[in-house]
Amino acid sequence: MAEDxxxxxxxxxxxxxxxxxxxxxxxxxxxxxxVWVDREERESVDRVLVNTERGRxxxxxxxxxxxxxxxxIDPEDGYRYVSVRGRVxxxxxxxxxxxxxxxxxxxxxxxxxxxxxxxxxxxVVLRVEPLRVTGTESA
Amino acid sequence: MAEDxxxxxxxxxxxxxxxxxxxxxxxxxxxxxxVWVDREERESVDRVLVNTERGRxxxxxxxxxxxxxxxxIDPEDGYRYVSVRGRVxxxxxxxxxxxxxxxxxxxxxxxxxxxxxxxxxxxVVLRVEPLRVTGTESA
Numbered sequence: 001m002a003e004d005x006x007x008x009x010x011x012x013x014x015x016x017x018x019x020x021x022x023x024x025x026x027x028x029x030x031x032x033x034x035v036w037v038d039r040e041e042r043e044s045v046d047r048v049l050v051n052t053e054r055g056r057x058x059x060x061x062x063x064x065x066x067x068x069x070x071x072x073i074d075p076e077d078g079y080r081y082v083s084v085r086g087r088v089x090x091x092x093x094x095x096x097x098x099x100x101x102x103x104x105x106x107x108x109x110x111x112x113x114x115x116x117x118x119x120x121x122x123x124v125v126l127r128v129e130p131l132r133v134t135g136t137e138s139a
Numbered sequence: 140m141a142e143d144x145x146x147x148x149x150x151x152x153x154x155x156x157x158x159x160x161x162x163x164x165x166x167x168x169x170x171x172x173x174v175w176v177d178r179e180e181r182e183s184v185d186r187v188l189v190n191t192e193r194g195r196x197x198x199x200x201x202x203x204x205x206x207x208x209x210x211x212i213d214p215e216d217g218y219r220y221v222s223v224r225g226r227v228x229x230x231x232x233x234x235x236x237x238x239x240x241x242x243x244x245x246x247x248x249x250x251x252x253x254x255x256x257x258x259x260x261x262x263v264v265l266r267v268e269p270l271r272v273t274g275t276e277s278a
Binding site for chain 1: 156157159161162163164166167168169170171172173204206207208209210212214217218220222224225226270271275
């Protein structure tokens with residue numbers, strides 16, 4: 001059952017914060033990388049969007065096993081964070097270049113995602129349906 | 140095969156930085172929480188130490204499945220991080236209270252771990268053997 005992201009944590013997704021994205025290696029070991037992240041508001045339930053290159057380890061991992069985690073620590077306060085457990089419901093190249101450019105504007109204040117020409121694989125968006133959202137507010 | 144943590148990332152463990160600790164839920168979903176973290180230098184290969192309360196979700200998860208991830212982002216530079224994939228080789232209450240106090244001094248500048256009396260379970264140390272260490276230096 002999908003679960004919404006509580007409004008109290010929206011700022012962590014909507015500001016250009018770095019997220020730790022957890023997938024699983026073939027042997028089952030959790031693999032974490034640091035990613036840009038975005039929140040998509042849907043009528044039913046929010047989605048978390050991660051943009052990556054097709055063929056990278058995290059993309060291969062979610063193609064094999066779509067269960068993932070996304071965690072964001074408040075850069076101003078390490079005791080405040082949000083942690084999403086979810087499922088990648090779609091891996092799509094549609095709109096992924098525009099989405100990478102949008103993230104580059106937010107995170108780097110440049111017009112276009114700058115590493116595009118160095119990459120061999122297509123840009124893809126991983127759309128994560130949140131299944132469980134936890135977090136802590138600072139004491 | 141255990142793998143050492145390259146010296147270029149030691150500062151991320153040795154400074155009081157927050158780490159994202161990834162375990163697996165019973166259904167296999169990666170679960171991430173934010174933890175204090177410590178590096179233990181051994182003759183053979185470094186260990187990563189996490190201190191938690193017995194009975195918490197992360198502790199129950201590693202008792203069932205010891206494969207974990209530990210990721211630290213440089214608080215000064217989100218493009219620099221270290222990510223460890225590893226295996227919990229020991230869960231021990233021995234020395235765990237002293238270890239919690241030591242972490243409280245490092246992270247909170249207080250003499251004793253302040254939440255001890257609110258907790259029902261023993262403090263335990265999760266000792267992680269690194270199996271694979273990756274990271275990025277900022278461009």
